[in-house]
Amino acid sequence: MNYAMSTSKDLIIKSAISEFLKFGYKKASLRNIAKGAGLTTGAFYNYFESKLDLFEVLVAPYEKYYLDHCAQVREMLETASVFSAGAVLQEAGYQRARDIHYYIYDHYDNYMLLLNSSEGTDHENFIERLIDDEVNRIIDYFTKNKASLKNNVVLDRDFCYSLTKAQFTELFANVRAERDCEVCFKKNILVKQFYEAGWTKIMNEVF
Numbered sequence: 001m002n003y004a005m006s007t008s009k010d011l012i013i014k015s016a017i018s019e020f021l022k023f024g025y026k027k028a029s030l031r032n033i034a035k036g037a038g039l040t041t042g043a044f045y046n047y048f049e050s051k052l053d054l055f056e057v058l059v060a061p062y063e064k065y066y067l068d069h070c071a072q073v074r075e076m077l078e079t080a081s082v083f084s085a086g087a088v089l090q091e092a093g094y095q096r097a098r099d100i101h102y103y104i105y106d107h108y109d110n111y112m113l114l115l116n117s118s119e120g121t122d123h124e125n126f127i128e129r130l131i132d133d134e135v136n137r138i139i140d141y142f143t144k145n146k147a148s149l150k151n152n153v154v155l156d157r158d159f160c161y162s163l164t165k166a167q168f169t170e171l172f173a174n175v176r177a178e179r180d181c182e183v184c185f186k187k188n189i190l191v192k193q194f195y196e197a198g199w200t201k202i203m204n205e206v207f
Helices: 003-027 030-036 051-078 085-106 108-116 126-144 157-177 181-206
Strands: none
Touching: 003 030, 003 051, 003 108, 030 051, 051 085, 051 108, 051 126, 085 108, 085 181, 108 126, 108 157, 126 157, 157 181
16 A cells, blocks of 8 residues: 555545544444545545444454453453462453553543444444453352352342442543543552452352
C-alpha cells in the first residue's frame, strides 16, 4: 500500500471513531465517515467492505485481547487448589490488573466503542457477556470441588451473579467516567481488593 492509501485509511479510521462514539454503530453514517476523511462514499470501499467491516477493525482485536486476558486468569485459578485459590488470585492479580488496565487506556477510544457504541453488532452487551462467563466459571469451580465443600454449602447462580455484576459494573463505570489512567487504576485496585477479600472470605467459609 502506498503512502496516500495508508493516509486515507488512517483518516477513515479517525473519522469513524468520532462518528461511532457520537452516534453508535447503528446510527453512524457511512457517508459522514467518508466525508470526514475527505473521501466520497464510493472511495470508502477501496479500504473497507462495509460499515460493519470498519467497526470490526476498530473493536474486535481489543475485545479478543480482553477475553484472552480473562481466560489466562481463569486458567491460573483452575490449576490452583481450593485452599490456595484466594492467595493465588491476590498474588498474581495486581500485575495482571495493571497490565490490562494500561492496555485499555492505551486503546481508550476502541474500548469506549466496545462499551458504548456496539449495539447492532456481535460485540454488544460486552459487560453482560463477561459477567455470564465469570458466573459460569464460578459455578463450574464449585461444582468440580463439591466434595470439599463444608456442610454441603450451595452458592446458587443468583448469588454469584449479583456479586459478579456489582464488581464488573463498578470496574467499567470507573473506566467510562475517568479519563486519567492513574486515577482510575487506583480506584479499580480498591474495587478489586474489596471483592477479592470478599471472595477469599467466602472460600474460607465454604471449603
